[in-house]
Amino acid sequence: MPRAAPWCSSAAATGRSTGDSLTLPEPGETPGxxxxxxxWLEEALGGEFAAARRSSGMGGPGREHxxxxLRVAWERHLGKNGWTCLGWPERYGGRAASLEDQVAFHEEYARADAPARVGHIGEGLxxxxxxxxxxxxxxxxxxxPIQRGEELWCQGYSEPEAGSDLAGVQTKAHLEDGQWVITGQKVWTSLAHVADWCFVLCRTEPGSQRHRGLSYLLVPMRQPGVTVRPIVQLTGTSEFNEVFFDGARTAAGNVxxxxxxxxxxxxxxxxYERGASTLGQQIxxxxxxxxxxxxxxxxxxxxxPVLHDRLVRSWLELEIMRLNALRMVRPDPGPEVSIAKLYWSEWHRRLGELAMAVQGKAGLVGELxxxxxxxxxSRxxxxxAGSSEIQRNIIAERTLGLPR
Incomplete structure (x- = not known):
């Protein structure tokens, strides 16, 4: 028989109940x-890092500042003790951990109320x-330096005229005296204001169009010719930024x-952005x-009755999300991972709307x-990370083989 209204339990919702499937080892996990x-997380999140626990919301969406x-220091503490980049080869500081073990760590990390990672773009992307x-x-x-938490990264993809249509990027670069010289603008660049490096997709073949003639450059952020301008969000904070490259340079070998x-x-x-860390996101x-x-x-x-039904649906859909994510996690992710992005983003936006509905009129007033x-x-x-419209196109064309 099905469990009675499991969504009603706070323990079930957080994954802390001993009867919840999230506490059971997955097949393939290394014993212990x-x-x-x-x-380790329980011990490490005491003492000097006790204030970093996310129970206070530190580092979460809308509070990235x-x-x-403290979170940079925590990142370096993780690296020093071998808890970053778990799937990487040991010669680069990793543990060559299996996907199952990586999933287990991400789940335990989130369950421990650990702070939002400042190095996730470096480690995960x-x-x-x-x-x-x-x-x-x-x-x-x-x-x-990524493994040790010493260098932070940001992603230079989207532009004012090339968001989800990434093939339309117009930022340009050319070789001059053994260096790439970059000119253009990126936008919605997460954490650019604290990043040391940026991986920049730009056009390096004059006259090229769409997918052709693009290069992937590794560019230092702290140099003349790079300007970062924060974008104030609805939450009043500024995770996202505009980035202007005006003759910025990087070595010719940094392609x-x-x-x-x-x-x-x-x-x-x-x-890779849709990888094992998404299981921690779901916690x-x-x-x-x-x-x-x-x-x-x-x-x-x-x-x-209507809100009751929406709450039950949210719980059921979250269970489906996890099972689907476990099915798709693998070392060489293909276009089908767009299913996960489409699913979680639409679900999370609906959860935000439900969060307002259950507060009633009180949710419209007072301090945020x-x-x-x-x-x-969640809007x-x-x-x-790719709009829902683009994800549907990828699923249709590259996964299902439907015509354009």
Whole structure:
């Protein structure tokens, strides 16, 4: 028989119940690995890092500015103790951990109320891309500082006239005296204001169009010719930025893959963006759903049949999200990972709307609270990292083989 209204339990929503499937080891996990991660996180998040726990919201959506220096110190503490870049080869500071063990760590990390990572773009996006396409020299130069938390990265993809249509980028670069010289503008660049490096998709073949003639450059951010301008969001904070390149330079060897082959490299990065860390993201979603449920009980919204149905649907859809993510996690993600992006972003936006509905009129007034912040920030979920419209096209054309 099915469990009675499991969504009603805060423990079920956070994944902390001993009867919840999230506490059980997944097939393929190294025996004892999950327990080791859980014990280390519990001990490490005491003492000097006790204030970094996310129970206060530190580093979460709409509060990315809080505790930055503490979170940088935490990133370096993770790296020093071997808890970053788990799937990387040991010679670059990783553990060569299996996907199952990586998933286990991301889940335990989120469950421990650990702070939002400041190094996730380096570890989750550019790091795996360098491992796949980089030269030995590039791997030796860039991977160790990422693993140690010493260099932070941002992603230079979107432009004012090329957002989800990434093939339309117009930022240009040309070789001059052994260096790439870059001119153009990027926008919606997450964490550019604190980044040391940016991976920039730009046009290096004059007259080229669409997917051809693009190159993937690794560009230092702290130099003349790079201007970062924060974009104030609805939440009042500025995770996103405009970035202007006006003759900025990087060494000729800082091209990942061959010049002109940037599209293929950029698509690989997008595949890694949907990787094992999304399982940890879902623990955060469970925690948000728990707050929505608790608010619905307190306000009486849970007794409304329509809202009751929406709460149940949210819980069921989150269970489906996790099972689908586990099915798709693999070392070489393909275009089908767009299904995961489409699913979680649409679900999370609906959760934001539900968060407002259960508060009633009180949700429209007063100082910005966590549920209001959830609503405001989640409006962007279906746009950034590839809009829902683009994800549907990818699924249709590249996964299902339908005509354009």
């Amino acid at each position: 690995f999950r327990e080791e991660a859980r014990a 809080e505790g930055h220096e 550019i790091g795996p891309t360098i491992l796949e396409f980089g030269t030995d020299e590039q791997k030796a130069r860039f991977l160790p 990942l893959g061959a010049p002109g082959d940037g599209w293929r490299v950029a698509m690989a990065t997008l595949g 955060g979603f469970r925690r948000e759903l728990a707050r929505v449920i608790e608010t619905a009980k307190r306000t009486g919204a849970a007794d409304d 609270n966590d549920l209001q912040r959830l609503y405001l920030f 962007a979920d279906t746009i950034y």
